[in-house]
Amino acid sequence: MAIAVDCHDVTKAFGTGDARVQALRGVTFAAAAGEMTLLVGPSGCGKTTLISAIAGMLTPDAGSIAVFGADLRKLSRGKLTAFRAKSVGFVFQQFNLLPALTATENASIPLRILGASAGEANRRAAVLLDRLGLAAHRDRFPDQLSGGQQQRVAIARALVHEPQLVVCDEPTASLDAQSGQAAMALLRDLAVRADRAVIVVTHDSRIFSFADRIAHMADGRIENVSIQDAEAA
Numbered sequence: 001m002a003i004a005v006d007c008h009d010v011t012k013a014f015g016t017g018d019a020r021v022q023a024l025r026g027v028t029f030a031a032a033a034g035e036m037t038l039l040v041g042p043s044g045c046g047k048t049t050l051i052s053a054i055a056g057m058l059t060p061d062a063g064s065i066a067v068f069g070a071d072l073r074k075l076s077r078g079k080l081t082a083f084r085a086k087s088v089g090f091v092f093q094q095f096n097l098l099p100a101l102t103a104t105e106n107a108s109i110p111l112r113i114l115g116a117s118a119g120e121a122n123r124r125a126a127v128l129l130d131r132l133g134l135a136a137h138r139d140r141f142p143d144q145l146s147g148g149q150q151q152r153v154a155i156a157r158a159l160v161h162e163p164q165l166v167v168c169d170e171p172t173a174s175l176d177a178q179s180g181q182a183a184m185a186l187l188r189d190l191a192v193r194a195d196r197a198v199i200v201v202t203h204d205s206r207i208f209s210f211a212d213r214i215a216h217m218a219d220g221r222i223e224n225v226s227i228q229d230a231e232a233a
């Protein structure tokens with residue numbers, strides 16, 4: 001396997017004194033390019049902390065994280081911001097769409113941040129929305145879309161700039177079973193590519209079948225990793 005994300009002995013604590021919580025206790029973990037890796041485990045075990053560190057949104061206390069060969073510790077603040085903008089796509093549980101923007105405008109945001117013109121960014125976002133089955137909904141605002149449709153817009157936004165790393169934090173937790181399955185099938189179909197790693201945090205066992213690899217996390221550590229035949233999208 002071509003290693004895309006390589007974590008070694010990553011630790012992170014929040015708070016001080018009596019309020020101190022050791023969220024990560026030495027995580028060693030790798031995710032391969034060309035695969036969808038699920039990160040599963042009980043609430044509070046450190047999944048969001050780990051995926052935030054991998055995405056360059058949170059600095060660990062110790063340990064190393066390399067993403068496609070780049071050691072995140074060695075990046076300056078400016079380079080880390082640039083890494084996030086260019087190389088990472090995010091999908092969140094609550095979709096996090098901007099209410100005043102249409103589906104197309106929401107999906108185009110990463111390209112606008114990278115300097116594309118509105119016309120070019122909207123054109124590329126529209127292509128992706130079409131592939132996600134939202135051609136008729138491109139000009140709608142988030143409150144005019146169902147939860148499943150909003151999550152598909154969020155998937156378009158995560159992929160529009162063709163990032164090397166796609167991270168999803170509980171992407172199906174706000175969806176009914178059918179919409180959750182549909183979102184995962186589309187994510188697999190559109191996001192999994194030979195030169196990209198997709199990491200999905202979840203405790204929704206209904207979507208485990210979409211994974212190539214499942215990393216089981218407990219109490220701030222990865223306990224074991226299982227390989228499986230992913231369900232065809």
Ligand SMILES: Nc1ncnc2c1ncn2[C@@H]1O[C@H](COP(=O)(O)OP(=O)(O)O)[C@@H](O)[C@H]1O
Pocket residue numbers: 014015021022023041042043044045046047048049050
């Ligand atoms: N910003 C924060 N401040 C204080 N404690 C935090 C913060 N973020 C997470 N934690 C704590 O770290 C632990 C791991 O949290 P988290 O990574 O969110 O777990 P998960 O995503 O698996 O539910 C939990 O005990 C949580 O309360």
Ligand SMILES: [Mg+2]
Pocket residue numbers: 047048049169
């Ligand atoms: Mg979480």
